[in-house]
Amino acid sequence: MLQKLIFTLLTIFSLISFAYTQDEGKYLVNVNKQGVILDGYDAVSLRDGDVKKGLSTITSTYHGAVYRFSSEANKTRFDADPAMYEPAFGGFCAYGVATGSLVGIDLSTYDTSFQNLNIYNYDKSIARKWKKDP
Structure with a gap:
């Protein structure tokens, strides 16, 4: 169990260091062709437990990703503390990152119970695995 934990932490730290290229100041984030993260959903409303599509x-x-918001008020909240609303692991599946893969997410798997991070996973079965052994 301890070896698995150490391996997982090393994998996460390796991917995090890979995700940030200091030379270029770029982050590896899960965005669409237009550079939009979270499939265009409002990160602030997701954090509040609501699912609202953001407006273009x-x-x-x-960190190189375009965030969309459903209201100016949510944009203001985000701009005041973007790290609070930023998805963990660049918006990639948390379980996938922990196992060395960069895969997409299902927004219905949103969870903040792990160290108050904004966690998403590929699907609900993967989310259950993550909750069992983060």
């Missing part, structure tokens, strides 16, 4: 007219950019 209300946006902010953080």
Whole structure:
């Protein structure tokens, strides 16, 4: 069990260091072709437990990803503390990152119970595995 934990932590730290290229100041994030993260859903509303699609007219950019918001109020909240709303692991599946893969996410797997991070997983069965052994 301890070896598995050490391996998982080393994998996560390796991917995190890979995800940030210091030379270019770029982050590896799960975005679409337009550079939009979270499939265009409002990160603030997700954090509040609501699922709202963001508008293409209300946006902010953080760590190379475009965030969309359903209201100016949510944009203001995000801009005040973007790290609070940023998805962990660049918006990739948490379980996938822990096992060395960069895969997409299902927004219905959203969870903040692990160290108050914004965690997403590939699907609900993977989310259950993550909760069992993060």
